[in-house]
Amino acid sequence: MAIDQTTDRRVYSADDPIIEIRNAAVTYDEGRSYVLDHVSLELERGEILGVVGESGSGKSMLASSLLDAVPSPGHLTGEITYRPDGEAPINLLELEKADRRSLRWEDISMVFQGAMNSFNPTLDLRTHFEETLRAHDADIKKGLGRAEELLEDLYLEPDRILDSYPHELSGGMQQRALIALSLVLDPDVLVMDEPTAALDLLMQRSILLLLSDLQEKYNLTMVFITHDLPLVAALADRMAIMYAFRLVEIGDTRDIVENAAHPYTRALLNSTPNLDAPLSEMQPIDGQSPAPINMPTGCAYHPRCPLATEECRTEVPDYHEVETDHGSACYHWQASYDEVPLLHENSPGDTTGGVDE
Incomplete structure (x- = not known):
């Protein structure tokens, strides 16, 4: 699940990891500003991992790191190991440019926020698929056949979609077509960075149901990045909570939702609309997340935390094992329950963004 960056103590170790991240850090300003601060975790083969946090918490930088695609002049350090099934492990940060380009889309693919910005408006969708296949020396005819199957899986009419330009499709259709494009080369891992943020609630629910079906049909490993905790709670097997560029809590989804141990995670739950509680009972989190150039010492959450002590203000907390496979980077995780x-009973699927039927 996580490894403490100071002691290298494992809180959780995946039985069959497909990606292992060790002390991944992204810095700017010649190392003075961290936008990803020594994150360690293991991604289990075949699971759906939800990564949750406020805007600016480092979620998107974690996604970019998984593809070694951090925008310049950002500098990525640490270790990111991809383990293809039955093949030798691959250190993503040591790949040559051509090998890294091949790995993206073929092994690890990504769906970005805002599908319209991911398409060339002057090309129809068929050309997008053909150029992606051609760039990776894939069989065009076979690849288009897979594209048609994926589009059908996503409840889209292949002929209509492939012959359309991006602007001729609705937002939900664009996003589903982008998901199909990201899967056309049959990757093992699909990383999704806020893929439903611009869509209405019903379309979000629909796409999450489709993603669950795709994950099972194609045996995908997924990383779903979002600021919307209830949205991912009904989809993910595990959840990782990020705050101020650090991983602060990670564990089984139901355990996180029902038994969150970090004060920030509990505050997130209390700030989220729920069918069992009126909006008037929701409690926004006081204060703001820190900027990279103005990080507090110790636990980054301490300026907003009601449990903060002098220890929190001066020392970065280790991960503490809350339950089996559930860790929280908080000195006062036991006190956080009281x-x-x-504010209300939580369970995956009970929230307004849930997809359980």
Whole structure:
């Protein structure tokens, strides 16, 4: 699940990891500003991992790191190991440019926020698929056949979609077509960075149901990055909570939702609309997340945390094992249950963004 960056103590180790991240850090300003601060985790083969946090918490930078695609002049350090099934492990940060280009889309693919910005408006969708296949020396005819199957899986009419230009499709259709494009080369891992942020609630629900079906049919490993905790709670097997560019809590989804141990995670749950509680009972989190150039010492959450002590202000907390496969980077995780009570009973699928039927 996580490894403490100071002691290298494992909180959780995946039985069959497909990606292992060790102390991944992204810096700017010649190393003075961190936008990803020594994150370590293991991604289990075949799971759906939800990564949750406020805007500016480092979620998108984590996604870019998984493809070694951090925008310049950002500098990525640490270790990111991809383990193809039955093949030798690959250190992503040591790949030559051609090998890295091949790995993207073929092994690890990504769906970005805002499908319209991912398409060339002057090309129809068929050309997008053909150029992607051609760039990776894939069989065009076979690849288009897979594209048609994927589009059908996503409840889209292949002929209509492939002959359309991006602007001729609705937002939901664009996003589903982009998901199909990201899967056309049959990758093992699909990383999704806020893929439903611009869509209405019903379309978000629909796409999450489709993603669940795709994951099962194609045996995908997924990383779903979002600021919307209830949205991912009904989809993910595990959840990783990020705050101020660090991983602060990770564990089984149901355990996180029902038994969150970090004060920030509990505050996120209390700030989220829920069918069992009126909006008037929701509690926004006071204060703001810190900027990379103005990070507090110790635990980054301490300026907003009601449990903060002098230890929190001066020392970065280790991960503490809450339950099996559930870790929280907080000195006062046990006290958080009483000091930051949840306003209502939570369970995956009970929230307004859930997809359970």
